[in-house]
Amino acid sequence: MELAPTSEEAAFGDELRAWLAETLPTLPPPPQDPDDWQAKRAYDCGWQRRLHDAGYAGISWPEEYGGRGATPAEELIFLEETERAGAPYVGCNFVGTLHAGPTIGVEGTPAQREKYLPGILRGDDVWCQGFSEPEAGSDLASLRTTAVRDGDEYVVNGQKIWTSHAQVASYCELLVRTDPSVKKHAGITWLVMPMDSPGIEVRPIKTLVGVSEFSEMFLHDVRIPVANRVGDENDGWRVAMVTFGFERGTAFVSELLGSMRLVDDLVAIAKSSGHWDDAGIRQDLALISAELDAQWAYTKRNVSRAARDGNTGVGGSIFKLAYHETRKRLGDVAMRVHGRQGLAMGARLGEEDHVEERLYQLSLSIAAGTAQIQRNIVGERLLGLPRER
C-alpha cells in the first residue's frame, strides 16, 4: 500500500499546477444568472477548449481516440488540482466527456469515432442523455420510447425525462425500444440523436432548487439515420452499461473536495459568529470532517483498484452511499450555523451558496441510481444476498 505519488505522478501534478496558475487568471468571469444556460454552455465549452489545447481534454480517454491516456491516479490528481485551484467544473460537457464519448470510443465504428469524438474533446458539441422516462426510472430497462425502422432511418416516438442540458445540447445519447416482443433488456438500441432534428420538443423542468437544470423531451416522429446506431440493433442495453465497467472511482471527487472546503468555510463562519463555542456544532463538524477524510482515502482505494483491475467493482456504489449520508448532515450543520442568514440564497463564504447547496444535496441520493438501488447493488453483488423481485 502506497499513498505517496510516483515521480511520474509528481511531475504530472507540477506541470498541471503551472498550467493552471498561468491559465485561470485569463478566464472570463463565470455567468451570474443560474438559469442562463446559453451563457453556461459558452463558459463550460470555453474551458473545455482550453483543456483541449493544453492536452488535458479526455484525460482518461485512450490516446487513440484523442484523449490523454492518463492513469487513474493522474486523473485523480487532475481533479484534485483543478478543484483546489478553483478551475471551472466539467459542467455541460459532463455527458459528452464522461459517458457518451467513452461509449462511442469503445462501441462506435471508426467513422462514428471520427465524426463525434473530436467535437466533444474540443468543446464544440454538448451532449445530453436520453435514458430515463416517466415510467422508466430505477427500472430503466422498461423504457417505452419506440424506434421503428423505415428504410435507412429509425422513426422515434416517446418521452424522455431528467435530460440535463437538453436545451443547449448538440447531440443526445438515446435509448429506444426496437423490439417490443422480447424480454425488456433484449429489445433496446443505442442511437445518436442530433438535437436539431425535427420533432424534438424540450420543456425545462424547474427543480426544487429553483433552476432548470434538466428537461423533459417529447419525441414526435423524429427521424434518425441508421448510421447513427452505436452497436447492433437490440444490443443497446449492453452498450449503455459498458461505461459502468470503466468506473474509476473519480465520479464525485470534485463534490467531495468541495464538501471539505465547505467544512473549512463553516468553521471560519462559526468561529467569527460564536457558534464554535457550541460543543454540539464542534462535535458534528469533527465527525463530518473525519468522514470526508475517510471518503477521500476510500477514493484513493477505488482509484488504485481501477488501475489494477480496470474498474472499482461496487466501490462506486459504496462511495456514493457513504458520501451522500455525510453530505446531508453537513448541509444541516450549515443551516444551523447560518440561522436566519439562511432565509435567502446568498449565505456563502467563497464559491458555494450554502442554502442552494442544502437544497441541491437532496438530489445526491436520487440521481444516477437512488440510494435504495445502490444498497441493493451492495447487498446483492458484494454480500450475495438474493433479489427480492
Next chain:
Amino acid sequence: MDFVLSDDQQALQSELRRFLSNTVDHDRRAAAMELPGAVDRELWSELADMGVFGIHTPEDKGGVGLGFADATIVFEELGRAAVPGPSISTCLAATLGVPGAADGTNVIGIVGADTLLVEHLDGLDILLMHHDGLVERVVPPTGTLLPRPLDPLTPVSRVERMPAGEEISKQADRVIRQGKLLSAAFQVGLGQAAVDLGTEYAKQRQQFDKVIGSFQAVKHLLADATVSLDVARAAVQAAAVALDEAASDGAATAGRSMGVDAARLVASEAAQRATEACIQVHGGIGFTWELDAHLFLKRSLVLDTTFGTVHASHAAVAATL
C-alpha cells in the same frame, strides 16, 4: 500511489485469517469466558508464533520487522476473530523492547495513569502506564475483579491507586497514536465479523416463505454496515500508511492526509453500526448470550475507551479544524 494491499500483505492477511478461523472460534471464545481474569497462554504463544506481537518490532530486536500498515492488517484479522486478551498492548510493548513481548512469554497491559480500572489485570505479567509523554513500568497492583464486566472477554479489575512507575520510554505519544489505530483496525475486524455473521443468517433464515436477506429492509441494514466498514478500513489503512511514509523518509503524503483520530472516529462508528445491524438482523436470538454478536459489540465498546477515548478523538479532530 498504489493504495491496495500488496501481494505480501494479501498473503499475510489470508494466512492469519486461515489460522484464526481454525484457532479462535465460538467454542474457544466461550472457553475464555470460563477463565475469569486469566489469559489463554496457549493461544498467546500460538499468536506469538504467527508473528502477531512482533509484527512492527525490528528483526534484530526479535520481531518481524514489518511496517505499521502491516500491523493494522494483522489487528483487523484479530478483530475478525474477536481474539481475547491484551494483544494490542503486548504488540506495542514489543515495539518498546519490553522483554518477552514479541515472543509471547509475557502478557502485557498498557493503561493511562488516570484510570483505576485495568483490563486483564490478573492475567498480566507486566503493566505499563502512559502519562505526560512517558511510558512507565509499574508493579501490577492488586485489584478487585469486577463480577460483571461490560465485555465478558475483557475482565476488568478496580485498583485502589496506580502505583508510581519506572520510566522505560519517552515514546508515549507514538504508542498512543499507534494504540488508537490498532484499536480502530480491531474494530473494523469486529464489524466485519458481525456483517459476515448477519449475512450468513440472512441467507438461511426464512419468514413469510422467503429468506429474509431478500427483503430490502434487511438487506439494506447489512449494505449500510458494509459501506461504513469498507470506508473505515480504507481510513485506518491510509492513516497507517501516512505514519509509515512520514517515518521512512519524512516525505509527506501528497495533499491532505488521513489523521489518526479521524480514522478512529469512523472506525468506531462503523463497528457500532455493523455489530448492531448483526444483532437486529438476528432478531430475538441476536439479543441472547448464545450468539457471538454481543461479543463483537461489547469489545468494540471497550476499545472506544483505550489509548484515550473516542470522545477525546472528537475534540482532537475539532482542534485541527
